[in-house]
Amino acid sequence: MDKVKRNERIAVMTRILVDAPNQIISFSAFCERFGAAKSSISEDVTIIDDTLRHNGLGTLQTIAGAAGGVRFRPCGASAHDYAFLQGVAQSLCEPDRVLPGGYLYLSDILSDPVLMRRMGEIIACAWYEEKPDFVLTMETKGIPVAMMTANYLGIPLVIARRQSKVYEGSAVNINYVGGKGSIETMSLSRRAVKAGQRALVVDDFIRGGGTARGLVALMAEFSVEVVGLSFVLAQECPPRKSIDNEKSLMTFTGDGEAEALSVRPADWINR
Amino acid sequence: MDKVKRNERIAVMTRILVDAPNQIISFSAFCERFGAAKSSISEDVTIIDDTLRHNGLGTLQTIAGAAGGVRFRPCGASAHDYAFLQGVAQSLCEPDRVLPGGYLYLSDILSDPVLMRRMGEIIACAWYEEKPDFVLTMETKGIPVAMMTANYLGIPLVIARRQSKVYEGSAVNINYVGGKGSIETMSLSRRAVKAGQRALVVDDFIRGGGTARGLVALMAEFSVEVVGLSFVLAQECPPRKSIDNEKSLMTFTGDGEAEALSVRPADWINR
Numbered sequence: 001m002d003k004v005k006r007n008e009r010i011a012v013m014t015r016i017l018v019d020a021p022n023q024i025i026s027f028s029a030f031c032e033r034f035g036a037a038k039s040s041i042s043e044d045v046t047i048i049d050d051t052l053r054h055n056g057l058g059t060l061q062t063i064a065g066a067a068g069g070v071r072f073r074p075c076g077a078s079a080h081d082y083a084f085l086q087g088v089a090q091s092l093c094e095p096d097r098v099l100p101g102g103y104l105y106l107s108d109i110l111s112d113p114v115l116m117r118r119m120g121e122i123i124a125c126a127w128y129e130e131k132p133d134f135v136l137t138m139e140t141k142g143i144p145v146a147m148m149t150a151n152y153l154g155i156p157l158v159i160a161r162r163q164s165k166v167y168e169g170s171a172v173n174i175n176y177v178g179g180k181g182s183i184e185t186m187s188l189s190r191r192a193v194k195a196g197q198r199a200l201v202v203d204d205f206i207r208g209g210g211t212a213r214g215l216v217a218l219m220a221e222f223s224v225e226v227v228g229l230s231f232v233l234a235q236e237c238p239p240r241k242s243i244d245n246e247k248s249l250m251t252f253t254g255d256g257e258a259e260a261l262s263v264r265p266a267d268w269i270n271r
Numbered sequence: 272m273d274k275v276k277r278n279e280r281i282a283v284m285t286r287i288l289v290d291a292p293n294q295i296i297s298f299s300a301f302c303e304r305f306g307a308a309k310s311s312i313s314e315d316v317t318i319i320d321d322t323l324r325h326n327g328l329g330t331l332q333t334i335a336g337a338a339g340g341v342r343f344r345p346c347g348a349s350a351h352d353y354a355f356l357q358g359v360a361q362s363l364c365e366p367d368r369v370l371p372g373g374y375l376y377l378s379d380i381l382s383d384p385v386l387m388r389r390m391g392e393i394i395a396c397a398w399y400e401e402k403p404d405f406v407l408t409m410e411t412k413g414i415p416v417a418m419m420t421a422n423y424l425g426i427p428l429v430i431a432r433r434q435s436k437v438y439e440g441s442a443v444n445i446n447y448v449g450g451k452g453s454i455e456t457m458s459l460s461r462r463a464v465k466a467g468q469r470a471l472v473v474d475d476f477i478r479g480g481g482t483a484r485g486l487v488a489l490m491a492e493f494s495v496e497v498v499g500l501s502f503v504l505a506q507e508c509p510p511r512k513s514i515d516n517e518k519s520l521m522t523f524t525g526d527g528e529a530e531a532l533s534v535r536p537a538d539w540i541n542r
Contacts, residue, residue: 008322010278014285015328019345019388033326051279055304057286074290103438107460111428113421117290143414144428150384157382157415167374189378 004034017072022154026069075125085265120148130227132200142203176214195223275305288343293425297340346396356536391419401498403471413474447485466494
């Protein structure tokens with residue numbers, strides 16, 4: 001096997017690690033690929049890690065032990081998070097986003113891969129330490145941001161439905177109090193999650209909190225603990241009880257009428 | 272500004288390019304970041320490109336001109352695509368995936384970020400040359416694979432709904448013949464797409480093709496051309512007319528009963 005130069009090893013390792021966030025890749029996999037000694041790979045990892053950290057582009061973490069190796073996490077760019085979210089918040093306040101009834105048009109924002117990548121990174125970095133086993137969302141609008149969060153956490157996405165579907169198999173259905181006090185249903189396939197797992201709830205929007213409490217109640221039916229909740233947009237002075245472990249990206253005040261709407265990054269985001 | 276070593280430039284450039292597929296990043300952005308000459312950055316790009324190609328991990332493309340720069344595309348790993356899809360196909364044939372009524376349980380596969388990344392890469396690489404402006408999917412199950420495809424193409428995702436929603440604004444609704452001959456509705460916000468754009472349809476499943484033809488008809492209402500369609504699973508001997516420009520990942524025969532089901536990578540996937 002030809003010896004591979006350090007430059008080339010760094011390009012390949014960075015490519016592989018960045019594209020598989022939070023997944024542990026063993027040193028021996030890299031040793032075999034390059035025909036290099038473990039000491040060389042270790043030095044490569046140190047160079048990449050130092051460089052990414054120095055540039056606010058994430059970190060590599062080395063995990064010891066039999067199942068050990070190295071993994072990439074996109075955290076470390078938090079200095080830019082506030083400015084990024086402030087930019088999004090400003091674009092949300094454009095008057096032509098306000099629809100009849102005071103609703104806000106968000107669909108373009110919520111399915112833009114560039115924005116969803118950054119939002120997924122920020123949410124993932126807020127919850128790595130809680131070690132969730134999967135991301136849970138309620139169909140439909142929150143799926144892209146939930147998917148990107150799951151991507152950066154390296155864990156599966158689970159999607160609760162408004163009604164059970166034949167292709168989901170046997171399902172647990174619950175009723176919950178949705179917006180405006182109406183009784184609604186959500187459904188999740190019995191085989192989607194396992195008792196004892198840890199869930200991270202990610203969705204687009206929280207106003208009254210009915211859907212969020214419904215998702216927590218649904219997880220209780222599966223003996224799953226909800227370790228955190230993140231929403232793209234959360235009402236700031238809501239007609240709701242506060243929810244534990246909520247870290248949303250942006251908060252808004254006002255009822256959505258153009259003159260009253262104000263959106264800003266949430267308080268926990270570092271300026 | 273300190274001079275940055277080649278090793279470090281390569282780590283940072285690979286990190287940035289891989290995380291923003293198909294987005295053109297200007298040479299001058301890298302020159303400014305590193306305080307390096309354009310000739311050095313050009314050499315870095317050549318090293319990264321050669322190395323990624325040699326390892327089947329994608330390519331960098333240099334675009335000349337005022338809006339020029341360099342972009343990453345994940346293509347080049349196609350030698351592994353067949354084996355990857357064959358592995359997925361095998362896991363789909365496990366008997367415990369067959370639900371009452373002969374339906375197949377796919378939800379875990381369709382929201383696994385590791386699998387969706389690879390499928391998104393394969394679909395994106397099949398359609399780069401057609402230069403789609405956005406990816407179109409029908410809610411709900413196809414959203415994760417459509418999102419990952421949009422991510423690798425670097426273009427927005429657009430989600431058609433089963434009914435119009437207040438928070439989507441004014442919408443175009445059409446009726447179409449769905450599975451088993453029933454008349455169904457799909458709806459898309461009027462501001463979601465623009466006349467003259469090019470759409471790539473991505474969804475989880477095609478059997479009779481009713482939904483796919485519905486999406487094509489919906490795009491015709493917006494004067495948008497559908498340049499291609501990709502599905503995760505396509506029925507191989509379908510009770511349907513063939514659809515132009517279809518490149519699906521896997522085909523299946525059988526009606527979903529455990530003994531008859533057979534899933535394999537589609538013919539256009541290189542062995």
